[in-house]
Amino acid sequence: MKHIIDLTKNNFDRIDFTEAKIIDFYCKKDLPTEFEFSVWGATLLLDPHWKHDKSFIPEHNFKDLYVSGIGIVRIDNLFGGNIEVYIYENVKDEQNRITVAKNHDGSELVFRRQWGNTDECKSVDEYLWECVIMWPYGFCNLKFYSNGNVDFKFNTEDLIFADDYLKDPYRYTFKEK
Amino acid sequence: MATGSQSKVIFQNPYKYDVLNPEVSRVLQSGGTVEITGGLSNKTFNTIYKMSEAELQAVGYTLVSRGQASNATQGLTTTGEVIKSTIMEIILKKN
Numbered sequence: 001m002k003h004i005i006d007l008t009k010n011n012f013d014r015i016d017f018t019e020a021k022i023i024d025f026y027c028k029k030d031l032p033t034e035f036e037f038s039v040w041g042a043t044l045l046l047d048p049h050w051k052h053d054k055s056f057i058p059e060h061n062f063k064d065l066y067v068s069g070i071g072i073v074r075i076d077n078l079f080g081g082n083i084e085v086y087i088y089e090n091v092k093d094e095q096n097r098i099t100v101a102k103n104h105d106g107s108e109l110v111f112r113r114q115w116g117n118t119d120e121c122k123s124v125d126e127y128l129w130e131c132v133i134m135w136p137y138g139f140c141n142l143k144f145y146s147n148g149n150v151d152f153k154f155n156t157e158d159l160i161f162a163d164d165y166l167k168d169p170y171r172y173t174f175k176e177k
Numbered sequence: 178m179a180t181g182s183q184s185k186v187i188f189q190n191p192y193k194y195d196v197l198n199p200e201v202s203r204v205l206q207s208g209g210t211v212e213i214t215g216g217l218s219n220k221t222f223n224t225i226y227k228m229s230e231a232e233l234q235a236v237g238y239t240l241v242s243r244g245q246a247s248n249a250t251q252g253l254t255t256t257g258e259v260i261k262s263t264i265m266e267i268i269l270k271k272n
Binding site for chain 2: 013016017018019045047086088092096097098099100108128129130131132139141165166169170173
């Protein structure tokens with residue numbers, strides 16, 4: 001069953017995206033007024049208390065839930081934003097880490113784009129995602145400014161306990177193939 | 178840990194616990210500092226980072242500074258990717 005959680009203003013704290021992966025992100029050069037992108041692995045922060053809609057939560061559950069599936073973030077009334085992506089190497093280093101690719105001069109390879117004049121956006125709400133993006137594959141700092149609604153739509157059948165994800169992340173995380 | 182025995186308490190990227198809990202205040206000496214670092218997308222850290230000076234005073238602390246951390250170490254995601262978020266820092270003094 002599809003479910004939508006309102007993330008507008010302070011409601012944005014209901015979901016943690018730090019372990020998430022942005023899957024599809026196609027934004028034109030000129031920022032549209034409404035925009036959506038898909039995300040795998042949002043974490044619903046139920047613990048210690050969830051003061052919102054409980055209709056989709058398994059009975060007597062108070063633990064955080066991980067969406068092991070694709071959800072959609074939708075933002076209305078966009079004013080501006082920016083993104084920077086630190087491009088990852090496609091092989092792990094000797095410590096089994098996925099690190100940032102380097103330019104010839106040793107600096108980190110980063111793609112950046114800005115929409116609108118973000119200095120003029122300080123009077124509207126700021127929304128920040130700092131997480132992995134799958135294409136281009138890298139670590140993404142994504143910021144949008146909006147005075148409209150933000151929400152997250154997901155399939156309740158994709159919910160698992162966040163603890164189960166942490167115990168076996170490769171079982172539940174996004175897989176390209 | 179003895180009451181008032183610590184001059185400084187450091188938290189790095191706190192996640193899902195009350196950093197300014199009474200136990201921290203108990204072990205911290207008067208005038209002692211709390212240094213907290215984290216990314217703004219960490220909701221636990223962000224809640225503290227954006228507290229007003231009045232809100233901090235209400236829980237017994239005075240704001241010393243807040244801004245980008247100078248000596249922050251970057252972590253990894255659970256699946257092994259290096260995290261490249263901007264690490265911020267807030268320093269508080271116990272009243």
